[in-house]
Amino acid sequence: NAGVTQTPKFRVLKTGQSMTLLCAQDMNHEYMYWYRQDPGMGLRLIHYSVGEGTTAKGEVPDGYNVSRLKKQNFLLGLESAAPSQTSVYFCASSYTAFQETQYFGPGTRLLVL
Amino acid sequence: KQEVTQIPAALSVPEGENLVLNCSFTDSAIYNLQWFRQDPGKGLTSLLLIQSSQREQTSGRLNASLDKSSGRSTLYIAASQPGDSATYLCAVTPPNDYKLSFGAGTTVTVRA
Numbered sequence: 001n002a003g004v005t006q007t008p009k010f011r012v013l014k015t016g017q018s019m020t021l022l023c024a025q026d027m028n029h030e031y032m033y034w035y036r037q038d039p040g041m042g043l044r045l046i047h048y049s050v051g052e053g054t055t056a057k058g059e060v061p062d063g064y065n066v067s068r069l070k071k072q073n074f075l076l077g078l079e080s081a082a083p084s085q086t087s088v089y090f091c092a093s094s095y096t097a098f099q100e101t102q103y104f105g106p107g108t109r110l111l112v113l
Numbered sequence: 114k115q116e117v118t119q120i121p122a123a124l125s126v127p128e129g130e131n132l133v134l135n136c137s138f139t140d141s142a143i144y145n146l147q148w149f150r151q152d153p154g155k156g157l158t159s160l161l162l163i164q165s166s167q168r169e170q171t172s173g174r175l176n177a178s179l180d181k182s183s184g185r186s187t188l189y190i191a192a193s194q195p196g197d198s199a200t201y202l203c204a205v206t207p208p209n210d211y212k213l214s215f216g217a218g219t220t221v222t223v224r225a
Binding site for chain 1: 117122147149154155156157158159162202204212213214215216217218
């Protein structure tokens with residue numbers, strides 16, 4: 001039981017490049033989330049999904065897109081990276097509603113030059 | 114908009130001392146409050162979850178209290194150990210919304 005895994009662990013992009021972050025969970029959770037963590041600001045929700053085939057915007061969705069084609073996977077895409085997207089990205093999942101305990105992945109550190 | 118504050122941002126104590134971590138929030142209409150632990154370069158691990166109807170939750174050396182009316186929660190860690198060194202974050206959930214609001218965290222160092 002690996003829990004929540006994220007790929008890659010670290011990435012450097014140039015402004016304008018695109019990339020996809022992969023999140024996978026093996027706990028059969030319905031809800032999945034993408035957060036970003038910036039120094040002194042806590043975590044902020046980017047997008048979330050309440051089940052396979054569904055996605056919704058969170059607090060800071062601009063510049064990101066997501067897809068949930070399979071229940072166990074949640075992808076976060078950056079179409080045209082900007083320096084403001086330099087951050088640590090965390091994926092999380094929970095069995096049902098948002099209000100239940102969320103299980104977090106180890107994070108992806110992204111640097112946009 | 115819910116604002117969650119954790120003061121101080123950093124704390125250093127000698128081993129064996131009890132830790133007291135504070136979390137305050139501006140909107141008392143919450144569904145629950147959670148405390149998380151984050152180790153350097155790692156994700157978050159849930160420590161305790163307190164429902165809005167509860168006053169406290171305990172797990173081993175950890176005890177979290179909640180005073181919803183005053184917008185405060187306190188995490189107590191008894192007899193601290195070097196292994197307790199980490200960043201501790203609190204997060205509140207509104208009753209009819211999806212969004213967890215996180216504090217920026219308190220980074221704890223326990224000196225051996």
